[in-house]
Amino acid sequence: EIGLVKGEIGLYDLCGYLLKTRSSVLGCPNCKSLLQTSEMELPADFAAADYTLARTHGGLKLVSVAMFRIFRVVENVIQHFKSASHVYVRHSYQECISKICLCNVMSVSCEDHLDILHFLNMEHLQICF
Numbered sequence: 482e483i484g485l486v487k488g489e490i491g492l493y494d495l496c497g498y499l500l501k502t503r504s505s506v507l508g509c510p511n512c513k514s515l516l517q518t519s520e521m522e523l524p525a526d527f528a529a530a531d532y533t534l535a536r537t538h539g540g541l542k543l544v545s546v547a548m549f550r551i552f553r554v555v556e557n558v559i560q561h562f563k564s565a566s567h568v569y570v571r572h573s574y575q576e577c578i579s580k581i582c583l584c585n586v587m588s589v590s591c592e593d594h595l596d597i598l599h600f601l602n603m604e605h606l607q608i609c610f
Contacts, residue, residue: 488556493529495608496552497542499601506601511591518545548589548601554581555602559609577602 500507500517507513520543523530529549533541555577578599590597 489529489553490532492552492556493533493544493549494541495605496544496548497533499604499608500542500544501540503601503604506590506594506597509591509594512589512594512597515589515591516545516548516597518543545589551581551589551598552601552605555605559606574603574606577606 506516520530520534522545523543524546527546530543533543558577558580581598581602588598589601
């Protein structure tokens with residue numbers, strides 16, 4: 482189930498922003514199909530995507546449920562690293578990758594481009610910190 486909790490609309494938007502601004506990850510058709518989706522493929526009760534759909538005129542990216550779930554895990558991991566006086570990007574990155582490996586989430590890349598998750602995770606962390 483994909484419920485809406487505080488911050489998930491912003492997280493969904495951030496995931497879409499990552500796809501829009503890091504378009505190199507969408508070069509492979511197989512990876513693109515795992516990262517990006519269409520309105521028809523989204524669950525009917527996916528409020529974070531509904532908000533994006535209400536605001537788009539064709540330019541906003543809709544991210545797959547798999548990508549959103551992975552970055553929801555990332556957000557949960559980095560919450561305890563956030564501090565006003567410290568930036569722990571490297572620690573957060575390593576912790577996130579470890580946690581993602583333990584979770585039962587779908588892949589967001591094909592076998593030839595396994596580094597996409599690492600790249601998007603680091604880009605996400607740099608934006609957050």
